[in-house]
Amino acid sequence: MSRPGTLGWIQLVREWPPGYGGVERVAHELATSWQRRSSNVVCYSLCPPSSSVPSEHLPVTYKRRCLPCVAFGRVLIPLPSRSLVGMLVAKSSLMVHLPCPSLLLLSLVARLCSADRPISLFWHAFLEPEAGPRGWLVAIYQWLALRWAAIGPSCVVTTSPTLVRALMESGVPEQRIRLLPCCLGSEMELEAAAIWSRRQARLSRTRIDPFRLIYIGRLSSYKCVDRLILAFPSSGASELHIVGDGPERLRLERLASGQSQIGAIVFHGMLSESEKLARLEHSDLLVLPSRSCHEAFGIVQLEAMACGVPALGFNNLRSGMAWVAGLEQALRRTGWRSPQHPTDLSSAINQLAEQPEWLREASIAARLRYERVFARCHWERRLLTSEA
Incomplete structure (x- = not known):
């Protein structure tokens, strides 16, 4: 990754940042940091702003532009436009956020336009091809993306040692890969620290009653929230709070109505950042039940850990x-x-519900891990190092 200079940075991202998704959040934090260092930053997205994301959601100091596109199902194809041509021939460093077939193609075209332009790929996640023709297309896309990552960009940025190893095993040279875990915004980090100081009094409990689980995320099939709802009755937990919205919500609400006592599983819908942190403050364990490699990091885990709430997910x-x-x-x-x-x-989950001492250890360890590994000061330092 090159150090931002007078020409600044251009980012390509599918969704309009900052949004609620992990990819958009990463693009937002990168743009915010670069902009703070007096670098000109422009984020191009394929999707326009979403009406479900409030304008005051997160402060934005950088420029954002939406490329005109035509949709074929979920695939967005950029249309010829002045913005598109200007982005492709610009001399600014280019950061392309994957997975996205259209953005992969644009990175290839940008390289053809300039052999010496600094181009970085941000590899957020691997995809798991499903059975059938659609899965074949996904497999072809991922094969092409890995081949391009191995030879085309200046570097490939990813978020965990696990993904670093997976990229190397897929043929991407180690010297091309940069490790940059995700981070939280400065304001959220301060709010979470205040929550942690208040939560510490709860850690002395000899009995966890009620034992509250929380899920935060989109209610889509690949998130496997139904798996958590089905596990809840035998988990030893008293309450399950589900924060988020999506196409699966009605089905999940019907499933929940037959799995527990009335009121034990609560759907909160979309919450503001402050409401979400308030819900985390009174939760004991964050559970993310998806086993898919689509879920590659989970920024919500950082939000929970910064508050001293341990996070549970699958290997x-x-x-x-x-x-x-x-x-x-x-x-x-x-x-x-x-x-x-x-x-x-x-x-x-049940083992943690029945062992308050284990949960206390996990809560303290979650906060310490956040401070030592994921705090924003460490992220800023890693970003500077990756640009060297």
């Missing part, structure tokens, strides 16, 4: 979720293990 050889949480390492002396299979989920 996956192409996902950094378990590495981010560090829960298995924190409880190594107890023999607790991250779930490997969906049937292990309720048991993994």
Whole structure:
């Protein structure tokens, strides 16, 4: 990754930043940091602003532009435009956020336009091709993306040692890869620190009652929230709070109505940042039930850990979720293990519900891990190092 100079940075991202998704959040934090260092930053997106994201959601100091596109299902194809041509022939350093077939193609065209332009790929996640023709297309896209990552860009940035290893095993040279875990914004980090100071009084409890689980994220099929709802009755937890919205919400609400006592599973919908942190303050465990490598980091884990709420997720050889949480390492002396299979989920939660001392250790370890590994000061330092 090149150091931003007078020509600044251009970022290509599918969704309009900052949004609620991890990719948009990363693009937002990069742009904010570069802009603060007096670098000209422009973020180009394929999608226009979403009406579901309030304008005051996160402060934006950089320029944003939406490229005209035509949609073929979920694939967005940029149309010829002055903005598109200007972006492709500009001399500014280019950061392209993957996965996205159209953005991969634009990075190839940008390289053809200039052989010496600094171009970086941000590899956020691997994809898991499903069975059938659609899965074949995904597999072809990923094969092409990995081949291009191995030879085309100046560097490939990714978010965890797990993904670094997976990229190397897929043929990307180690010297091209830069490790840059995600971070939180400065204001959220301060709010979370205040929550942690208030939460510490709860850690002395000898009995966890009620034991509250929380899920935060989009309600889509690949998030596997139904897996958490089905595991809840035998998990030992008293309450399950589900924060977020999406196409699966009605189905999940119907499923929840038959799985627990009335009021035990609560759907909160979309919450503001302050409302989300308030909900985390009174939760005991964040659970992210997806086993898919689409879920490669989980910035919401950082939000929870900064508040002293441990995060639980599945191990996956192409996902950094378990590495981010560090829960298995924190409880190594107890023999607790991250779930490997969906049937292990309720048991993994139940052990923490029945062992207040384990949960106390996990909560303290979560906050310490955030401070030592993911605090914004460390992220800023890594960003500067990766640009050297």
